[in-house]
Amino acid sequence: MICWNVSRISGGKILLKKRREDLVAVVRTVVEDHRAEAARAGVSVQFTAREPLSVNGDAVRLSQCISNILGNAFKFTDPGGRISVVLERRGGTAVVRVSDSGVGMDPETLARAFEPFAQSDVHLARGRGGLGLGHSLVKALVELHGGTVKATSAGQGRGTEVSIRLPLVASAPSETEVDEPELPGGPDNRRHVLVIEDNEDAAQSLGMLLDMWGHAAAIAGSGAAGVEAALADPPDVVLCDLSLSGSMDGYEVCRALRAASSTAGALIIAMTGHGLASDTENVKKAGFDLHLIKPVDPEALARIIHASPLVHAPG
Template sequence: MASAVLARAQIAAHTCDSLCELVRGLQEGAGVIMLAEEVLADPAAAALTEALGSQPPWSDLPVLVLARQGADSPVIVKAMERLANVTVIERPMRVASLISTVRTALRARNRQYQLRELLDGLRESDQRKTEFLATLAHELRNPLAPMSTALTLLMRKPHEPAEARRYYELMGRQIDHMVRLVNDLMEVSRITRGKIELRMEAIALEAVIEDAIELSRPLLEGARHVLSTELCGEPLVVQGDGVRLTQVFSNLLNNAAKYTAPGGKIRIVLREEGSDAVVEVWDNGTGIAPEMLKSIFEMFVQVSGTSKAAQGGLGIGLTLVKSLVELHGGSVEATSAGLGQGAMFCVRLPLTRVETGMPQSPAPADRGWPASLPGTVLIVDDNRDAADALGELLRSMGVSTRVTYSGDAALRMVAEGPPPGLAILDIGMPGMDGCELATRLRADPALAGLILVALTGWGQHGDKERIAMAGFDHHLLKPLDLPALISTLRPP
């Protein structure tokens, strides 16, 4: 009778002939349980109590008990003690009361389902963010390897300037990679949402591939892999971000190295195909099962049974590759004959036609200190090594510098004279931070022509607004890009 009443109200109901059938049905899910009081005297009620007690934390299944009219029965009292979410409805009852009670219980149950989805989403989001941060932190170690090697070589014996220059250039490129990765750490979601700022220019893919090989060389050589290259005889130019494309091909080379047994063979091919430049990375490693070829580019996906070969990787490298390639208007796909048969990753990028056949290198910029900036440069940073190193760098360019490590000390130094013409201030200093120091320097009439430069690791939108309001003329991010500083200070 209750089932028929609920059906007329368009509420789906399933009738169970026994408590045992009800308990079995709960495994498939339920919105509300409706029981007659008499059923609770069945010995099988203990199984129902156990089933309800084993619900996950988000779940509190509503139980409606249709009770006899009159005094409270011991059965009802015990049921309310054993079963948490119980509503008692006395018989006889109004149809409207039954329907409204059931609908209220169902709405509460739907809220529980929504809470479950929210908790699952938060848990997955938190896990992905944690794994993403861990992976980016891991990728930061890759540029450190060639930098460490270059520093060791420079320290072991004296080098002629021309010979040492290539090591300095190598370290400079690796620092650029690290800076870009650190910027990604500040905006983790940008990569998965495709919100990366690309610095597009005409670049030769041959140079990008050579940089990627250099970046991946420690991993390749550590596993004793044999790397061969087949580059196109003519320059292939694309419109892209050189650092990001280097990251793409370095990730593909790293992926090949990780999933190939020591002493394996890896090959990278660059060719022209129609209006596209095609880059193929081949390996004779563990291969990819056919059912994994499409999902291999999804976040944190790894080929089954290869996590050990991946050296603990979290499966984000190929996701980054796909996102970055698509942001360049290209595509990437994987092919493999199966597990144990190696794999090939093919990247296609649209070619850019350059009239001269090659992007022209910009003329060497005048990197000297602007002669229009007379006077002393004041450097303030609580990181003593950073402040001293920047002071030495500017002095090597013939600049008169004064270095101090706190806001209070800077004010005393300025009061003693001579007044500086330029001040480079850190922001995140203890005590008086850079913004407060800038405000106090701006309030001094004797420093009316002072140029203020913020050099800091804080680069979010809110930070930029706060720094501008403090009276800074320029805002630069650490580590210092000296040519950028000089170009900023030069008059237009």
């Protein structure tokens, strides 16, 4: 997993396109996009918005924030449970409240809810995984919009509510604001990056960050799925965990990609928590270009990707 520093994320490394946005439309679209997921999970979802509310923001980034929070609500709510998404005005602030009837959080977990890798024993015991990196990225994105995010819970088994507060804007449209990222590389920095990682939270969060850097990210949850995805749509860069569950570990994945003509020229990076001399030698033998030890500095990773050769023409 990558060790994130929120000050780096908020320090101009993310492309943020702000304009006057209808927040009701943004939230409604995210909720509707999750209807199928709700049906599969056997969870009811209700959306309520009492009046039009506008904010100065990036609709794509705000959608990612709300989608992440809603996705966690599904993850920690049993079949037959309920999720409520309410959008309301409180003074000069728009508040998005996502409430669920799920497993809830104890005070210690609440205090760390928006820190990287936050998780609770009850989540692990129920096989749901932790909150991962996604919530820390949500916090950084919301703060870039001048807002705040907070989680509350009455305790384990009593549900959780996550609220996002954003400053409202006047009815007159604002000019488009673009915060240009400070990223190296040529005129075309966009790369097709394949993340092969069996930790869902880490993979999704890394995919979100790659998207923020302007890349096209794809995610595979196993070695076999990663090879299949790479052969179907050859990437420029592959970020591959070595200790993958399933029939193929990272070494086997790299050897398979090097053996195929369509993926042989990709930049393939091993990401692992092991840094012994023997591990480094095995990585080289398998055909990896680089061996990055977790936690990885995101700034270093950004520069590696942006300096990588463009193997395939952008689609």
